[in-house]
Amino acid sequence: MSLILLAQSLLNGLAAGWIYILVALGLTLVFGIMNIVQFAHGEIYMLGAYCSYFLIKLYGFSFWEALPLSALLVGLLGIVLERFFFRPFRGRFEPSIIVAVGLMLLLQTIAVVGFGTDTKSMGGIIPGVLKVSGVTLSWDRLLAILIGIILVAGLLFLIKKTKTGQAMVAISQDPYAASLQGIDVNRISAFAMVIGCALAAIAGSLMGSIFSTSPFMGTSAITKGIAVIILGGLGSVPGAVVGGFILGLVDGLVPPLLSSTMAGIVGFGVIILVLLLRPRGLFGHE
Amino acid sequence: MNKTARFIKPISGTILVLFLFSIPLFNKEAYLLHILIMSGMNIILAISLRTIATTGQMSLAHAGFMAIGAYTSALLVMKLDFSFWVALPLGGIASAFIALVVGYPFVRVKRVYFAMLTLFLGAVIRLIIMEWRNLTHGTSGLLNIPPPNSLSFFGLFHIVFDSKAPYYYLILILVLISFFFLYRIDSSRVGRTLLAIQQDDSVAESVGIHVNNFKVFAWCVGCFFAGIAGAFYAHFIKTLTPDSFGVLQAIYVVVYMVVGGRRRLYGAILGAFILTLLPEFFRILKEYQPFVFVGTLLIITFFLPGGLVDLPKMGISLVRRHRAARVSHA
Numbered sequence A: 001m002s003l004i005l006l007a008q009s010l011l012n013g014l015a016a017g018w019i020y021i022l023v024a025l026g027l028t029l030v031f032g033i034m035n036i037v038q039f040a041h042g043e044i045y046m047l048g049a050y051c052s053y054f055l056i057k058l059y060g061f062s063f064w065e066a067l068p069l070s071a072l073l074v075g076l077l078g079i080v081l082e083r084f085f086f087r088p089f090r091g092r093f094e095p096s097i098i099v100a101v102g103l104m105l106l107l108q109t110i111a112v113v114g115f116g117t118d119t120k121s122m123g124g125i126i127p128g129v130l131k132v133s134g135v136t137l138s139w140d141r142l143l144a145i146l147i148g149i150i151l152v153a154g155l156l157f158l159i160k161k162t163k164t165g166q167a168m169v170a171i172s173q174d175p176y177a178a179s180l181q182g183i184d185v186n187r188i189s190a191f192a193m194v195i196g197c198a199l200a201a202i203a204g205s206l207m208g209s210i211f212s213t214s215p216f217m218g219t220s221a222i223t224k225g226i227a228v229i230i231l232g233g234l235g236s237v238p239g240a241v242v243g244g245f246i247l248g249l250v251d252g253l254v255p256p257l258l259s260s261t262m263a264g265i266v267g268f269g270v271i272i273l274v275l276l277l278r279p280r281g282l283f284g285h286e
Numbered sequence B: 001m002n003k004t005a006r007f008i009k010p011i012s013g014t015i016l017v018l019f020l021f022s023i024p025l026f027n028k029e030a031y032l033l034h035i036l037i038m039s040g041m042n043i044i045l046a047i048s049l050r051t052i053a054t055t056g057q058m059s060l061a062h063a064g065f066m067a068i069g070a071y072t073s074a075l076l077v078m079k080l081d082f083s084f085w086v087a088l089p090l091g092g093i094a095s096a097f098i099a100l101v102v103g104y105p106f107v108r109v110k111r112v113y114f115a116m117l118t119l120f121l122g123a124v125i126r127l128i129i130m131e132w133r134n135l136t137h138g139t140s141g142l143l144n145i146p147p148p149n150s151l152s153f154f155g156l157f158h159i160v161f162d163s164k165a166p167y168y169y170l171i172l173i174l175v176l177i178s179f180f181f182l183y184r185i186d187s188s189r190v191g192r193t194l195l196a197i198q199q200d201d202s203v204a205e206s207v208g209i210h211v212n213n214f215k216v217f218a219w220c221v222g223c224f225f226a227g228i229a230g231a232f233y234a235h236f237i238k239t240l241t242p243d244s245f246g247v248l249q250a251i252y253v254v255v256y257m258v259v260g261g262r263r264r265l266y267g268a269i270l271g272a273f274i275l276t277l278l279p280e281f282f283r284i285l286k287e288y289q290p291f292v293f294v295g296t297l298l299i300i301t302f303f304l305p306g307g308l309v310d311l312p313k314m315g316i317s318l319v320r321r322h323r324a325a326r327v328s329h330a
Helices: A003-034 A041-057 A063-089 A093-115 A139-161 A163-173 A175-180 A185-210 A217-232 A237-257 A260-277 B003-026 B030-053 B062-080 B084-107 B111-131 B164-186 B189-199 B201-206 B211-237 B247-260 B265-281 B283-288 B290-303 B308-329
Strands: A129-132 A135-138 B151-153 B157-159
Touching: A003 A041, A003 A063, A003 A135, A003 A139, A003 A163, A003 A185, A003 A217, A003 A237, A041 A063, A041 A093, A041 A185, A041 A217, A063 A093, A063 A185, A093 A217, A093 B111, A093 B247, A093 B283, A093 B290, A129 A139, A135 A139, A139 A163, A139 A185, A139 A237, A163 A175, A163 A185, A175 A185, A185 A217, A217 A237, A217 A260, A217 B111, A237 A260, A260 B111, B003 B030, B003 B164, B030 B062, B030 B164, B030 B211, B030 B247, B030 B265, B062 B084, B062 B111, B062 B211, B062 B247, B084 B111, B084 B211, B111 B247, B164 B189, B164 B211, B164 B265, B189 B201, B189 B211, B201 B211, B247 B265, B247 B290, B247 B308, B265 B283, B265 B290, B265 B308, B283 B290
Parallel strands: none
Antiparallel strands: A129 A135, B151 B157
């Protein structure tokens, strides 16, 4: 493999990695606060992509207007989901899985019935590619990386420096003790859900503009998202970032060397090994 | 327990089994038998998953182990000319063997992490099947898998697998065998040990139970029956592609078990049976049909936290509350 191809695959992997990270952040927040593996998160991501698509194609918004609007709309959906679907099952693994899977099928069916099964393209954001000594990267992907970095930095700031963020940390450590300190667990859960859904909507919109939208695009996103947060440690934001990087690199480097199926085997194999050595993921703790 | 109550279970059980055996006699409709066969397979998957779940571990690799059984049996028959009747149990044994190999490291991982670990294991199994092209033909799959070899008993009567009815009897017998076996485990000392581990594995360990041995035992038994169900599937559907064993299929098995209620063995049976038949009844709704399935799931999860097995208990408590309300009014 030539050096240029190597650099190219690395960059492609990084771009994919940032999309995984955006999906995974929402999953890890929801898990940290509510102790729920949100299997329907991939469908939220899909809805975000469709939301942007319709805002651009039907209502004539530009991509830059559609992106925050879609994040806002899907974020509001998060309030509904938290209140009516997940609040009763906070911290209970089995029923929350059933509800999440039900929600996943529900949203997917709505998308199939409402939007059709054909893939839709909303067009790229910025046309053209950046060429540096033989390595090409489309501006769209560079933009995805940039937006990813900004959002992760913003989220870290929110968690470390604001009262709400500290309340989230407190709940993820011990919901009962946090509620004794006067933290409204329900309100913070809803907040985490909104942030998670908004991040997924942004990730979906970016993916939808780089590739295309389809009602089934959530399935691969949720698998990657879960892989990332398990690798990094459930509930850990830095873990999600590192996990996303590792999986992005595997997905960038393995396909040109072997095959895309092998990328899956290597990626999941790495996670299984990490879990066997560190049963709570890279950044998770007892 | 009084004398009559003691006989209710075996008698009603016998009547049910006789009824199930007589279905193909008065209804030869292939479609009905087909969905009954499919629900039989899902029943085996759900009750075997329940055995794993009794140790407090949720496996999302059940579709993967079904695939191992299916491919093992199909390949043994197609490439090595094994008889189906040998290949079927070997399919189960192959699944149990893989389960045993990964078992001890796996059971060290707890709760949600275990579920996710098995989710990835299932995904890896499926991807390996896709990648191992010269054996499994990758995504194009195995086609024209032969039906089970015909049986003849003392030259008196022959059973040829050329219609749905013999398959129906075969899966019915497989369901009964696995039910009987898992029921025996459940009501034995081992079953009570598994329950103790589910409640608190460190306490169980402290009273001298080898927790890991029992967890691996339950895991291997569960995977064995998943392999058997898979082997049956291979020779019934006659086509195998890796896509039939995705993550969603594994999640469906969990859904069957939890919706039915995993407190009791018959809960998993009920869940698998009803949720396999339900979508068929609403075929006319076409693409809107998943709404019925999802609606059922959500209603049961919200109103019957223990699953369908809690339905009678819930009914009784509703009647009691109603009576109590009437008394207090009077």
